């Protein structure tokens with residue numbers, strides 16, 4: 092063996108140039124390590140999903156004739172650290188002259204690999220991950236003179252560069268963005284297809300994690316693990332999405348419903364973030380279906396979907412690499428409160444919170460609007476320390492890797508970056524949740540009441556947020572209307588609302 096090539100758990104990219112030819116002198120190394128299971132407390136389905144997908148990927152490489160070394164978590168020789176295991180392998184394989192690494196996506200991993208590489212006597216060669224459409228440095232490359240960036244300008248540039256949904260340099264349909272036609276509440280008569288679920292027996296991995304006492308959160312049915320763990324299954328999920336869900340994707344993107352946990356969402360984030368699927372193939376498959384089925388998928392649906400993948404997903408990564416490491420400690424509002432205990436149990440009388448959290452503990456998944464406008468919104472209204480909010484989101488979701496979790500949580504949902512990612516804080520009272528869901532119908536609280544024993548907590552906490560951060564928000568043009576509404580309310584009404592909010596904040600754990 093002359094070369095060791097490291098494949099991390101989120102680098103399961105079968106299309107990477109590394110795998111184009113078989114080289115008997117190159118050993119691909121994959122490893123399950125405590126360093127990765129323990130850097131935060133993950134959902135059990137997340138750890139199992141990663142390990143199962145890594146094992147399948149290693150088998151696929153072996154079957155294709157490549158040489159593979161796979162180190163399981165309970166291997167007695169496992170040193171439980173990526174770099175320590177690499178050093179050990181170099182000792183065991185003295186003829187190895189070169190280590191090949193793919194550029195990692197997380198700052199933490201990048202840091203420890205760079206550090207290790209600097210201290211090696213063998214050559215360390217870096218490769219791109221060949222996954223994203225844009226480079227880490229894209230914001231500086233495209234907007235060298237700008238300090239703040241709008242997702243919309245970034246997205247248009249990606250459209251122009253890739254040619255997706257473009258005709259003669261113009262956006263197809265005459266507009267870049269069709270959002271106004273989307274984002275409805277779920278219609279009563281609307282059928283929602285049952286999600287495509289897999290049914291893996293993952294007892295061996297679960298037993299190993301228990302034996303090794305790996306601390307996790309959430310639940311798992313070890314005989315019916317529902318997430319895709321291979322490229323084949325990821326492609327099945329993509330096909331299912333395109334054929335059954337794409338036609339209503341944008342329309343119900345912001346809808347929430349007690350009977351449907353994933354509605355018309357793709358549930359492709361785990362496959363994308365592990366790189367079992369590439370963003371190009373996802374977008375191209377969707378566009379091709381739209382082109383051949385114009386009577387089923389309209390422009391607003393396809394544009395809405397393409398924007399998530401080539402716009403938001405690439406943009407949050409660009410923000411991450413543009414602002415790390417400082418981004419991970421931002422706290423614009425100086426929030427300090429701990430995360431309420433029901434984030435770990437789902438036991439709260441707030442139906443929207445209970446449903447979103449219970450679903451997250453059960454399935455390691457919540458869709459975007461549950462993350463943003465229910466659990467994220469509430470954490471911000473309750474003044475929770477963004478460190479705690481981050482740790483929760485990083486642990487609980489199967490798709491959570493820091494490069495995508497952090498900008499979404501710190502930036503979009505908590506406004507802790509002071510407006511680098513989002514143009515205003517995503518906060519709302521209960522009326523938004525009521526408008527987009529059926530959660531309020533059987534809730535213990537009354538969404539129409541602002542004060543009183545049964546008043547929806549989102550209502551008074553919302554106005555308390557506006558009052559508390561009035562000064563910090565006064566320069567934000569997008570907040571001016573709401574600030575002036577608050578200013579216009581009479582003193583007694585304001586006082587009553589603030590008292591209600593303080594009462595809720597004082598007993599936040601028992602709401």
Ligand code: FAD
Nearest residue numbers: 356357358359360399404458459462463490491496499504
């Ligand atoms: P769909 O709604 O079907 O969207 C399709 C795809 O678009 C997704 O698979 C995803 O790849 C991409 N996408 C859509 N919105 C975003 C976005 N804002 N950022 C990046 N990609 C996007 N996404 C993660 O992948 N990992 C995370 O850890 C993560 N943490 C989040 C935390 C918070 C507080 C919020 C508000 C959002 C977070 N997101 C995260 C973004 C988004 O919620 C998920 O990508 C989405 O819910 C995944 O489910 P889906 O595949 O069904 O998505």
Ligand code: SF4
Nearest residue numbers: 441443521531534547
């Ligand atoms: Fe949530 Fe308030 Fe509606 Fe209850 S009434 S579901 S707490 S928004």
